[in-house]
Amino acid sequence: MNVVVKLIREFKERDNRRLLKDYRDKVELIRKRNLEVWDDKHLQAESLRLQEEARSGKPLDDLLVDAYALVCEVAKRTVGLQPYDVQIMAAIALHERFLIEQHTGEGKTLSAVMPVYLNALTGKGVHVLTFNDYLANRDAAWMGPIYRFLGLTVSSVQAGMSLLEKREAYAKDITYVTAKEAGFDYLRDTIAFNEADTVHRPFHYVIVDEADSLLLDEARVPLVISGDSSASKSDGNLFAEVARQLRPGEHYDFDEFQRNVYLNEAGAAKAELLLGCGNLYDSHNSHWLTSLNCALHVESLLKKDVDYIVRDGVIELIEEHTGRVAENRYLPDGLQAALVAKEGLQWKAGGRILGTITIQHFISLYSGICGMTATAHASAMEFEDIYALQVVQIPPNIRIDHKHRIYTHKEAKYKALVQEISSVHRMGRPILIGTSSVEESDMLAEALAADGVPCQVLNAKNDAKEAEIIAKAGEIGAVTVSTNMAGRGVDIRLGGGNPAQAEVVAKLGGLYVIGTYVNESMRIDDQLRGRCGRQGDPGSSVFYISLEDELMLRFGIHKLFRAPNQDEVLDDPALHSKIEHIQRVIIGQNFDIQRELNCYSDMVEDQRRILYEERLGILKAERLMSPSERRVRLFYIDEFWADHLAYVSYIRESIHLESITSRNPIDEFHTQITQAFEQIPAKIDHESANMLRKLGGSNEPEKWEQFGLKSPISTRTYMINDQYSQDKRSSWTGTTVFAFWVSKILKLLLKPVYRMSK
Numbered sequence: 001m002n003v004v005v006k007l008i009r010e011f012k013e014r015d016n017r018r019l020l021k022d023y024r025d026k027v028e029l030i031r032k033r034n035l036e037v038w039d040d041k042h043l044q045a046e047s048l049r050l051q052e053e054a055r056s057g058k059p060l061d062d063l064l065v066d067a068y069a070l071v072c073e074v075a076k077r078t079v080g081l082q083p084y085d086v087q088i089m090a091a092i093a094l095h096e097r098f099l100i101e102q103h104t105g106e107g108k109t110l111s112a113v114m115p116v117y118l119n120a121l122t123g124k125g126v127h128v129l130t131f132n133d134y135l136a137n138r139d140a141a142w143m144g145p146i147y148r149f150l151g152l153t154v155s156s157v158q159a160g161m162s163l164l165e166k167r168e169a170y171a172k173d174i175t176y177v178t179a180k181e182a183g184f185d186y187l188r189d190t191i192a193f194n195e196a197d198t199v200h201r202p203f204h205y206v207i208v209d210e211a212d213s214l215l216l217d218e219a220r221v222p223l224v225i226s227g228d229s230s231a232s233k234s235d236g237n238l239f240a241e242v243a244r245q246l247r248p249g250e251h252y253d254f255d256e257f258q259r260n261v262y263l264n265e266a267g268a269a270k271a272e273l274l275l276g277c278g279n280l281y282d283s284h285n286s287h288w289l290t291s292l293n294c295a296l297h298v299e300s301l302l303k304k305d306v307d308y309i310v311r312d313g314v315i316e317l318i319e320e321h322t323g324r325v326a327e328n329r330y331l332p333d334g335l336q337a338a339l340v341a342k343e344g345l346q347w348k349a350g351g352r353i354l355g356t357i358t359i360q361h362f363i364s365l366y367s368g369i370c371g372m373t374a375t376a377h378a379s380a381m382e383f384e385d386i387y388a389l390q391v392v393q394i395p396p397n398i399r400i401d402h403k404h405r406i407y408t409h410k411e412a413k414y415k416a417l418v419q420e421i422s423s424v425h426r427m428g429r430p431i432l433i434g435t436s437s438v439e440e441s442d443m444l445a446e447a448l449a450a451d452g453v454p455c456q457v458l459n460a461k462n463d464a465k466e467a468e469i470i471a472k473a474g475e476i477g478a479v480t481v482s483t484n485m486a487g488r489g490v491d492i493r494l495g496g497g498n499p500a501q502a503e504v505v506a507k508l509g510g511l512y513v514i515g516t517y518v519n520e521s522m523r524i525d526d527q528l529r530g531r532c533g534r535q536g537d538p539g540s541s542v543f544y545i546s547l548e549d550e551l552m553l554r555f556g557i558h559k560l561f562r563a564p565n566q567d568e569v570l571d572d573p574a575l576h577s578k579i580e581h582i583q584r585v586i587i588g589q590n591f592d593i594q595r596e597l598n599c600y601s602d603m604v605e606d607q608r609r610i611l612y613e614e615r616l617g618i619l620k621a622e623r624l625m626s627p628s629e630r631r632v633r634l635f636y637i638d639e640f641w642a643d644h645l646a647y648v649s650y651i652r653e654s655i656h657l658e659s660i661t662s663r664n665p666i667d668e669f670h671t672q673i674t675q676a677f678e679q680i681p682a683k684i685d686h687e688s689a690n691m692l693r694k695l696g697g698s699n700e701p702e703k704w705e706q707f708g709l710k711s712p713i714s715t716r717t718y719m720i721n722d723q724y725s726q727d728k729r730s731s732w733t734g735t736t737v738f739a740f741w742v743s744k745i746l747k748l749l750l751k752p753v754y755r756m757s758k
Helices: 002-032 039-053 060-076 085-095 108-119 133-147 161-172 179-191 211-217 237-244 265-275 284-300 333-342 359-363 378-386 409-429 438-450 463-472 499-508 522-529 549-553 573-619 627-661 665-678 680-695 703-707 736-757
Strands: 097-102 126-130 154-156 174-177 205-209 222-227 252-254 260-262 306-310 312-316 352-358 368-373 391-393 405-407 431-435 456-458 479-483 511-515 539-546 717-722
Touching: 002 060, 002 085, 002 438, 039 060, 039 133, 039 237, 060 085, 060 108, 060 133, 085 097, 085 108, 085 333, 085 368, 097 378, 108 126, 108 133, 108 174, 108 368, 126 133, 126 179, 133 154, 133 174, 154 161, 154 456, 161 174, 179 222, 179 352, 179 359, 179 717, 205 211, 211 359, 211 368, 211 378, 211 391, 237 265, 237 312, 252 284, 260 265, 260 284, 265 284, 284 333, 312 333, 352 359, 352 573, 352 627, 359 573, 368 680, 378 391, 378 522, 378 573, 391 717, 405 409, 405 573, 409 431, 409 438, 409 539, 431 438, 438 479, 463 479, 511 522, 522 539, 522 573, 573 627, 573 665, 627 665, 627 680, 665 680
Parallel strands: 097 368, 097 391, 126 174, 126 205, 154 174, 205 368, 405 539, 431 479, 431 511, 456 479, 511 539
Antiparallel strands: 222 352, 222 717, 252 260, 306 312
C-alpha cells in the first residue's frame, strides 16, 4: 500500500511540475505584451474589444494572454500592484478550474483578479466567495478600481442589505460575497412567489477563497430557512437536572475515544426513578429517551468556553477550526434545546423548515468552480473526490518551521512555553500564540501576566476587536494570545505597518508563531504557521505539545512514550511520526464520514432540484400564464416540500435501526424518501385543483390571502452546526458510531429480559 501511495504521489508531483512549466511559458507570453507605452484610452479600448469577442462566443482560452497582460498593466496604474510571475501562474490555474495552493501572504487577492476579469467578459456574472463580510467588502473596494477602469461593474453583498440592494449587487459583472449569504439568498429565492422578489441570476463562474474552509470544513453545514418562528415550551430543564445527577463511570460510559456517551444499566435505572416514567425504553417513552440523551450529551461532552460561550444571555457556538463565534448557527433542535436548558436560558423553537441546502450543494450549482487556499495539498484526495477539483501547488517563499517541542505533562509544557515567550519577548520580537480554546487563551494570558509579559487576547469573547488587535500584532514587543482565528485573510504586517519598525522586526527574525497544541487536521496547523513569513517577510513557527493534550490522550500516545524527567523535551523521531500518522488517520476518517453523509444528503438535493426546476418554470410563467394557477401551484409545491423535509428528518434520525434487521441503512433511507417524493406531484395536483375550484379563477390577491395562499409572515435563516452529528462528539450518525449503535440497540432489546430474570 505504501508503494502505491508513493507512486501516486510521484505521479501527482510530476504532473504539477508539467503544469507549472506550461504556466511559466504563458507568463513569458504575457510579459512580452508590453503595454506600458499605451495610454489609458488605448487600454480601455482593448478591454472593450475583449468584451465584444467574449460575448460573440470566442473561447476565453484564446483571450487569456491579452486579458492578463491588460490586468497586469491596469493593476499597476490603479492600485499600485505589479503581479509577480507566481501570481500570474496561479491566475492561469484558476481559469483552468484548478484549486491552487498559494502560500499565505503571497497575493491570492490579486491573483484572483485576472481570472475574474477574463470570465466576467462574457456578461454572465462572476462570484468571489469570501470567508466573511469584511473580506467581501474589503476586496471589492480594493480591487474595484481595476475592474471599473476596464469597463466592468463590481459590488459586494453584505448581510442586512435590502432585497433591492442585493438584486443590484448580484446583477454586477463581479460580486464579492460570503458563501453563506449567497446561499441564504438562494434559499429565499426558492420560496419567492414573484420573480421580482428573487435576487440571483443563473450561476456561472465562482472562485472560492479560503477553499479548504468552505469546501471541506464548512461543506456539510446545512443552510436553513424557516417560517414563523415562535416561542415553544420545553421540558429541557427537567432532563438537564436529571443529567446533572448522573455520574461518569457509575451511570454512563464513553467510547474509547470519548466521542460518544450513553447510559449504562445503573444510569437507566436512576433516570427512570428520577423521571418517574417507567421503562425508559418502552416505545411510548422514545421522546423522553431522546431528550435525556441530548441532555447527557451536552452535560458531559460540550464544555463552556471551549465549544460555546454565553454572551448577553444567549448561547453562541464556537467554530472549531477558527475559534470564532459561529454567527447565526445552532445545533440540531434537540441538542440546542438541551444546551439552552443546561445554561438555564429560555428556549425558542426554530419554526417550520421551508428549505435547506448544504454549502457543498450550493457551490455545485455553479457551472465553473475553482478555489484558492494556502493549505490544499493535505486534502487533495477530498477535493478531487467531492468536487472533481485537482490541486496545483504554486511555488512558495520560504518560512522556517521548527519541529514540535513535546513534553510528557501539560504542566511542563506551559512552564517551557512561558519561559520561551518571556525570553523572545525581551528581545522585542513580536509573538503570536495560537491556543485551543477561549479557556486556554485566558489561562495562558494570566500566566504570562504573572511572569511580567503583557499581552493582547483575541478570542470569541472579544472577536469584534480582531482587526484592531491584528493591526498591532506585528509591532516590536507585541505578544498576542489567540484562539486559532488570528488574521485569517488579513496580513500581520511587521512593525504594524511602520517601515522603520518593520526593518527592526525583520532583523529579529520576523513574526514568531507558537501553537500550544496540534489540531486534528494538518491544514489547520499550517494555517496558523502561515500567519508568519508572508510576502517574503522572515518568520518562524513551532508547536508546543504535551502527551496530556486531548488528541494524545484520545489515541493513547501518552501510554507509549515516557521521559525520565518531565521537564525534558521528548525528541524521539517515532513520536513525531506517530503524531503525523494520527493526523492522517483522522483526515481519512473524516473523509469516510463525509462520503457516507453525502449518500444521505445527495438524494435529497437531487429531489430538491427536480422540484425547484418545476417551481422556477412556473415562477417565470413558462408553463402557466394564469396568475391564480401560478400562485396556487407555487404554494403547494412549497407546502409539500416542507412536509417532505420534515419526513426526511424523521427518517434520518431513526434509520440506523435498520442495521439490526440486516438491511443497509442508506439503501433503506433512499427507498423510503424516494417513495415519499414520488407521491408529491399527485398531492400538488389534487390540492391545486381543489383550491382553483374554490377560487373560481379569481386573480385577486385579497382572495388568495383569504384562502391562506400567502408566504410566511416572517422567515429566519440560520446554519445547523452538524459537526455534532458527524465528528468526534457525535452520538447519532457516521461510520465512527455504527458499532456503538449496534451494541446500544442490542442492550435495549435485551434489557427487559435482564429485568425479568432479576
